[in-house]
Amino acid sequence: MSEWETIIGLEVHCELATATKLFCGCPNRFGDEPNTNVCPVCLGLPGSLPVLNAQVVELAVRLGRALRCEVRRSVFARKNYFYPDMPKDYQISQYDLPINVQGYLDLPSGRRVGIERAHIEEDTGKSTHVGGGGRIHDAGYSLVDYNRAGVPLLEIVSAPDLRSADDARAYVSELRAILLATGVSDAKMEEGSLRVDANVSVHRPGEPFGTRCEIKNLNSLRSLGRAIEYEARRQIDLIEAGDTVRQETRHWNEDDGRTHTLRSKEEAEDYRYFPEPDLVPLDPGDEWIARVDAELPALPAERRQRLAAAAGVEDTGGSVAVAVSRGLDELALGAIEAGADAGRVLTHIEHNLAIEGAERVKPGDLADLVKMEVGGELTATQAKTVLAEMVATGEPPAAIAKAKGFEAMGEDALAGVLDEVIAANPAEWERFVGGDEKVRGKLTGFFVGQVMKATKGQADGKVVTALLRSRVG
Amino acid sequence: MTASALEIARAVRAGERRAADVVEEHLAAIEAREPEIHAFNLVLADEARQAALAIDRRVEAGEDPGPLAGVPVALKDNLCTKGIPTTCSSRILEGWRPPYDATVVERLADAGAVVIGKTNLDEFAMGSSTEHSAFGPTRNPHDPSRVPGGSSGGSAAAVAAGFAPLALGSDTGGSIRQPAALCGVVGMKPTYGAVSRYGLVAFASSLDQIGPFAATVAEAAALFEAVAGHDPRDATSIPEPVPAVGAALDRGVAGLRVGLVTELCQAEGIEPDVSARVREAAEALESAGAKVDEVSVPAAVYGLSAYYLIAPAEASSNLARYDGVRFGLRVDAPTTGEMYDRTRTAGFGAEVKRRIMLGTYALSAGYYDAFYGKAQRVRTLILRDFAAAYEQFDVLLSPTSPCTAFPHGSKTDDPLTMYLNDVCTIPANLSGDPAITVPFGVGDDGLPVGVQIMAPALGEETLFQAAAALEAVAPSPTEARP
Secondary structure (H helix, E strand, C coil): CCCCEEEEEEEEEEECCCCECCCCCCECCCCCCCCCCCCCCCCCCCCCCCCCCHHHHHHHHHHHHHCCCEECCECEEEEECCCCCCCCCEEEEECCCCCEEEEEEECCCCCEEEEEEEEEEECCCEEEEECCCCCCCCCCEEEEEHHHCCCEEEEEEECCCECCHHHHHHHHHHHHHHHHHHCCCCCCHHHCCEEEEEEEEEECCCCCCCCCEEEEEECCHHHHHHHHHHHHHHHHHHHHCCCCCCCEEEEEECCCCEEEEEEEHHHCCCCCCEECCCCCCECCHHHHHHHHHHHCCCCHHHHHHHHHHHHCCCCCCHHHHHHHHCCCHHHHHHHHHCCCCHHHHHHHHHHHCCCCCHHHCCHHHHHHHHHHHHCCCCCHHHHHHHHHHHHHHCCCHHHHHHHCCCCCCCHHHHHHHHHHHHHHCHHHHHHHHHCCHHHHHHHHHHHHHHHHHHHCCCCCHHHHHHHHHHHHC | CCCCHHHHHHHHHCCCCCHHHHHHHHHHHHHHHHHHHCCEEEECHHHHHHHHHHHHHHHHCCCCCCCCCCCEEEEECCECECCECCCCCCHHHCCCCCCCCCHHHHHHHHCCCEEEEEECCCHHHCCCCCCCCCCCCCCECCECCECCCCCCHHHHHHHHCCCCCEEEEEECCCCCHHHHHHHCCEEEECCCCCECCCCECCCCCCCCEEEEEECCHHHHHHHHHHHECCCCCCCCCCCCCCCCCHHHHHHCCCCCEEEEEHHHHCCCCCCHHHHHHHHHHHHHHHHCCCEEEEECCHHHHHHHHHHHHHHHHHHHHHHHHCCCCCCCCCCCCCCHHHHHHHHHHHHCCHHHHHHHHHHHHHCCCCCCHHHHHHHHHHHHHHHHHHHHHHHHCCEEEEECCCCCCCECCCCCCCHHHHHHHHCCCHHHHHHCCCEEEEEEEECCCCCEEEEEEECCCCCHHHHHHHHHHHHHHCCCCCCCCC
């Protein structure tokens, strides 16, 4: 497989977190009784007309600027096709003149992914096909819920800049983080407010891109990754068997772990796009854009860079990315600025702090905790316990350590305990003394563990290790 | 002979006449002649009586019901009326009752007007004779063997026959002005966006406008003032104050620059008697003090071709929603696709199908640029040429219809000949400018001729000013209703 490269571009549809729908005043709310949030406009009744929701424009501009897009004068267009859950039998979308173009998104890995466009469009209703296989073709009847019809969407189209399933998952995670940070969408894949289609092709590096297939029905990050891996393999197998990949739309089946032909390029519909005459061109203007820019919160990529710089590390992935994704980067920055060891701070945030309750930990307190730990006043295990208590109570670490009676044992006291442990385990000690580095390494863990047990965790593992080493010269 | 809308409103507001009596008079007129004319798809006798009683009670209580108090108004049956069938003269909407009123219907109620019925039209407003109605043709009150024009033929006939002093229609390519001309009444298409389209069942959204019919220019002005004005429910509605057209009626035409559009006076199919009336109208205006000259608007003649691509293209999309899923007719079938086919096959008439096919083709991949794209460029040219003409002239003059009312069935077999009826009216739809037709004498057959006046966008005051002046010098007394 190494001679093949997978080329992936993603189309993400996200529902916007507005109070009302795109073109009418009906509530934009998930989970209500079917067909209760509807009116003549979103039902497409004869004579009704769409009126653009200003909040949608606000959120579209916000996402556009967060994705470093150019925000332009745009024109709504009708995409014409018949489907029962689409009330007007056309979808109001944007076609050749979308609001956001030419942006990019930086992944934690450092890969920059181009954003070709992010345009506004309306969602359809939701069909439930009853009987048969649950698909429209063999159902006995179908029920349609129009609550979702007219809900505002942004369709975000990436350039074909992704090269693996991991890239694709990282891209969606990052996009999700941006949507959340900007308040544009609640971005819940499980509720369908974030939906992903993947365009996948394969080629040998140096050769032109292969024919792509569009994969639909990707309802989780896991499905996305599995589907891409399956589809790339399928295409490679076809080509290696002397066959060709046909351009088509394919459906991911979670149960059998395969993609299946939905429709070929020849069967693709002619959507007969034309400018929507019921709406005027949309031009937010420089002032609007400048205000959005000024109000834009710091985005995950910037926050990762800032934290990595403060921590003195190159890698914006790993624990730095974890801290940012959990929204704990401000805490980390504060603790590091207060003089705490950056590595220990990031380790605590990655492994010992959940998002919940973390807001009770003050940066200065976290810094004090790390200082106590590094200074030998607390062992790593004690520090973890103290941190848990800080999350629960918001008390400073010194008070908690005192209350718990935590005092890291001095070297002399530890030497005594180590003597007792050696005396109690003569066989292990003999093997340690006579062993090579590998054996000693293994047994160091054993002796440190025994000392910890004897001291009920009040020993500093590093000090014990140093004592052991000094005994054998 | 019934009183004018303005006299009715004055008398009702003053407590001199009861709105209920006004309604009864008009219902009697309808009863006498409607079986012959068939102007209405639905006469709202009970609703009109109740509305009139409510008006009378308000007057008795010392309130002012509004500028059109007690005036019966006929509504083209493509304007949504809450709880009342709105058919567009199509089988596909038979029985459908909108859950809401069009903005113009609300404004009529606010003005104290009384809706007396829903008038016949060419199905979905597609036609120029009101012969393409699923519920049968409307007849011209001047000569029932002739068509009333279309598509708002029912509204034009209702006013001409005295069924209602006022009516509303919609005009996409001349659907108010051409039937008004053929029925010898005044009909006006406002500036695109001057009247809200909310609740008007769409034919071609970028061209559709609602406008008034009346026996006189002053009455049409009053109806326009009542329904015009910004509506937040229509994104294409103009956020300008309503022009005070009523106050412009007495200004006369002294010094007004009137351009006679050469291309529209010489267009294919313009009958000599119609041309003669237009020239006489120009001369009459000149005698009244206007400065009249010929003006060339070269792109005007391409309007027809551009229109018959743009309007069907938009219609093909606007009419997609009649699919049997949510409202109106449904013909059941084993699959959704077949249900669509059967429903639309049974529900739409031949002319509607023809235009849906034309429009679908014009928008198809590979043809878009050659057809829809090019038509839009022609539209831009027309806009530019008319704007240039309005730099030299305050208003422009032309025939409204190439001919007087033609016999039923004489053009139904040849769609292209029928489409030629719209050659003079279409440019104002494409440019979005306002236009009005005023009766001006009769043709060789003794049937009414209409003269069209056009004005630049938002030029309604000048338009009505010129129309009132033309009406004042017209040879045939406009009170002479058939």
